[in-house]
Amino acid sequence: MQTENGNRKGPGELMTKTNRRRGAAVMVLAGLLAIGSPLSADLPSAxxxxxxxxxxxxxxxxxxATSRIPLRWNDRLNVLWRTSLPGRGWSSPVVAGNSIWLTVSNDRNRSLQLLQLDRLTGKVVKTHRVIQVGDPGKIHPKNTHATPTPVVADGSVYVHFGTHGTARVNTDGQVAWSTNLPYYHHHGPAASPVAVGELLIVTCDGFTRPFYxxxxxxxxxxxxxxxxxxxxTGQPRWRxxxxxxxxxxSTPMILDTGDRRQVISAGGDRVISYDPTSGRELWWVRYTGxxxxPRPVAGPPGSGLIYVCTGYDNPRLLAIRTGGSGDVTATHVAWQHAKAIPLNxxxxxxxxALYLVNDAGIASCLDARxxxxRWRRRLGGHFSASPLLVDGHILAINETGTTxxxxxxxxxxxLALNRLKGRTLATPAVTGNRLLIRTDRELVCVGRE
Structure with a gap:
């Protein structure tokens, strides 16, 4: 079997064998990313x-950098297990210890649940019923009521279901607390919560009234x-x-530049940096959108940049220097790009380099500084999931299961084109040497362990 460039590879050969020359560089890069890059609570080691x-x-x-997954897979090749999922949801899987967690909605979207699966076998260990909703209302048909991805920190799983509720669930399934954040989530819940220190940050950028x-x-x-x-406790510290x-x-990012930690949240018509302890607005950039x-993205170490997509109707990508104060629209936008910008x-x-895959399947590579x-190519298909860097390669999965x-x-x-059956709007997850791909009907584990 050959790659598109003619190199011979076995049908299930590990990615690492295609990338030996860059292996050391990837290890160094992973270490450098701890400086001037997003932080999450209780970071695992490499x-x-x-x-x-x-x-x-x-x-x-x-x-x-230690993760190794096969270069090729399909429904019969390099699939370790696959588990049928009840209900609907587009949250990405999260992993802590030997458990995989993801959310679903059942009972005509009135029962919002957290699934716990065994990481090694894929068996559903337990279904935790977190929130019951009397009337969930209508949302965009492409979305679900279980789209925000949970976050795991300090032995607890934090889930957010938009206006339906936000909760902390202990790993034994007990709901430690739940709270409501009333707003019109319009097309439905989507932004994921993030943990920073003792806080859970949630963005609620809703509409002004009912719509659907x-x-x-x-x-x-x-x-x-x-x-x-x-x-x-679930009590608000600031709002x-x-x-x-x-x-x-958009899910906010946590940026630590050494001199200060910031919560950077992209919303309609502006991106704002907040002090995570007080909620004070540090700086903001205005745009029309x-x-x-898309979540804000940190630039290369030492660049001082972040990247923000501006949304509908004329999306742009802004590269913003993060050291300012107040309205920095006129002074801190280093550069911008307006072609083939992703909406999701x-x-x-x-x-x-900065790699973009837009919703229409056009991939671009830009100089990050x-x-x-550098290049632009049409991949084919429509994309909602975000690309990942795994084993030194970029994985981009479209909405019909093709990676x-x-x-x-x-x-x-x-290097490869891998196909699975099913719709795929959720971004995959990686755990050790395994890739977790959520489809509309099941969770698929790709690997060679």
């Missing part, structure tokens, strides 16, 4: 099998806001309304 939040450790979209139905939500005091909950914003669905989904998938930073285009395995570099090079 050798850990944990995948604690949306987009993995540090929210960085990359697996630990006439269901009025009691207690709505502001259409968009960011809130920090005490992780022990900041978004001034002059519009509805959005709404329904922002989060960009991926690798080395000195100045935004110049493109790309070699990061200054030239486009596809």
């Amino acid at each position: 050798a850990s099998t944990d995948w604690p939040e949306f987009l993995g450790p540090r929210g960085s979209s990359r697996a630990p 139905d006439r269901l009025r939500r009691p207690g709505v005091t502001s259409p968009q806001f960011v809130v920090a909950l005490d992780r022990r 900041k309304p978004r001034a002059n914003g519009r509805h959005s669905y 709404y329904s922002v989904v 998938p989060t960009p991926l930073q690798v080395g000195d 100045n935004g110049s285009l 493109h395995v790309l070699d990061p570099g200054r030239r486009y090079r596809r």
Whole structure:
């Protein structure tokens, strides 16, 4: 069997064999990312099998450097197990210890649940019923009521179901607390919570009124806001309304630049940096856009940059310097790009490059420091899931189960094209030498252990 460039490879050969020359460089890069990169609570070591939040450790979209997965797979090749999932949901799996966690909605979306699976066998250990909803209301048909990804920290799993509720679940399944954050989540819940220190940060960038139905939500005091909950009690530590914003669905990032820690949240018409302890607005950049989904992304170590996608209707990618104060729109946008920008998938930073896969299946590689285009190629299909860096390769899965395995570099090079049955809108997760792919009907574990 050959790659598109003619190199011979076995049908199930591990990715590491295609990337020996870059192996040491990837190890060094993983260590450097601890400086000036997103942080998540209770980070696992590089050798850990944990995948604690949306987009993995540090929210960085990359697996630990020790992870090894097959280069090729399909429904009959290199599948260790597959488990049918009850109900609906597009949350990504998260992993802590020997447990996989993901959310589903059942009983006509009135029962919001947390599934616990055995990491090694895929067996459903228990279904934890977290929140019961009288009338969930209507949402966008492409979305589900169980789309936000849980976050695992300090032996607890934190789940968010939009306006339906937010909860802390102990690993024995006991709900330690639950709380409601009333807002009109419009197209449905989507932004995932993040943990920083003793806080759980949740963005609630809703609409101004009911849209898909006439269901009025009691207690709505502001259409968009960011809130920090005490992780022990669920009580609000601070809450900041978004001034002059519009509805959005982006998961915030935690950035530690050495001199200060920031919560950076992209919303409608602006991205705002908050002090995580007080909620004070540190800086913001204005733009024109709404329904922002991609998570902000940290730039290369030492660059001082983050990258933000601006959403509908004319998406742009902004590279922003993070050292400012107040309104830095005119002074801290280092560069911007306006072609083939994703509306849903989060960009991926690798080395000195930024990789984009937009919803129409167009992949681009930009210079991460100045935004110049290195290559652009149409992959085919539609994409909602975000690309990941695993074993030195880029994995990009489209909405019909096809994963493109790309070699990061200054030239486009596809190494494999792997197909599974089912719809795939959730971003995969990595645990050790295993890749977890959620379809609309099951969780599939790819590996060679």
